Amino acid sequence: MKFRYQALQRKREPDELDAAVMLAAPRGWIAVFVVLIVMVGACVWAVLARLDVTVDAPGVLTHPGGTSQVQSPYTGMAQDLLVRPADEVRAGQPVARLADQAGEIHTITSPFAGKIISATLTIGQFVPAGATVATVERTDLPGDRLVALVFVPADRAARLVPGRPVDLNVSTAPPAVYGLLRGTVTRVDPYPLTREGLAAIAGGELAAQSFQQDQAPRLVTVDLIPESGSASGYAWSSAKPPPIRLSSQTSVSASIELRTQSPFDLVLGR
Numbered sequence: 001m002k003f004r005y006q007a008l009q010r011k012r013e014p015d016e017l018d019a020a021v022m023l024a025a026p027r028g029w030i031a032v033f034v035v036l037i038v039m040v041g042a043c044v045w046a047v048l049a050r051l052d053v054t055v056d057a058p059g060v061l062t063h064p065g066g067t068s069q070v071q072s073p074y075t076g077m078a079q080d081l082l083v084r085p086a087d088e089v090r091a092g093q094p095v096a097r098l099a100d101q102a103g104e105i106h107t108i109t110s111p112f113a114g115k116i117i118s119a120t121l122t123i124g125q126f127v128p129a130g131a132t133v134a135t136v137e138r139t140d141l142p143g144d145r146l147v148a149l150v151f152v153p154a155d156r157a158a159r160l161v162p163g164r165p166v167d168l169n170v171s172t173a174p175p176a177v178y179g180l181l182r183g184t185v186t187r188v189d190p191y192p193l194t195r196e197g198l199a200a201i202a203g204g205e206l207a208a209q210s211f212q213q214d215q216a217p218r219l220v221t222v223d224l225i226p227e228s229g230s231a232s233g234y235a236w237s238s239a240k241p242p243p244i245r246l247s248s249q250t251s252v253s254a255s256i257e258l259r260t261q262s263p264f265d266l267v268l269g270r
Contacts, residue, residue, distance in 0.1 A: 064144065079097045115137045148168055148222040150254040172247075195216075198216075222256075233246070
């Protein structure tokens with residue numbers, strides 16, 4: 001039987017059998033401590049850190065009164081359309097004229113004040129009683145102001161409550177340049193909107209198509225946070241807000257904060 005030279009040397013020197021054996025080099029211990037420190041830090045972060053849970057939904061800047069339709073109480077042929085989109089109208093102002101079968105001229109007036117959103121009547125068109133002549137964005141309600149109406153899917157609106165902060169991506173103000181418009185939830189409708197209700201708020205069936213979801217949405221009203229030093233009149237997340245006034249009927253994308261939770265709860269699905 002052959003023995004290695006090192007083994008024979010150990011046999012000749014029995015005094016070294018009780019010598020301490022190095023299990024790991026100092027460099028290895030340093031790596032172990034670094035890993036332990038990282039793991040402890042990650043555990044502390046997972047328990048103490050807070051993450052925002054948000055829901056995203058489309059919306060539009062408008063007035064609290066939404067839109068209403070001016071309908072014809074008469075049947076006849078359109079003789080004249082007296083308003084155009086973006087025109088301001090007052091209550092009782094004529095918007096169109098019709099001629100009935102007897103040739104008598106009837107004037108259709110707007111029952112409320114606001115801004116014309118659409119007016120699709122054409123000269124010579126047959127207009128039955130009850131037909132829509134124009135759609136008006138109403139500005140005649142008490143406390144009129146600019147708000148954001150957001151259409152949140154019903155299954156994601158269950159935890160929405162007034163007072164939650166909202167960030168609005170405004171289509172006419174790139175967020176990379178001007179940041180996000182700040183707002184606060186002031187009202188959450190308890191029931192989902194019907195297709196007719198959505199069309200009435202959005203300004204017609206065509207406009208409502210951009211807000212339609214797989215399921216009926218719930219209407220969330222967001223009040224914009226005013227800021228006197230801003231050219232737009234409202235607060236933004238950026239120190240450089242847009243140098244223009246905001247106008248109604250501008251589309252927005254809202255990110256509404258539902259709650260905050262720790263990463264540990266998020267992993268557990270709580």
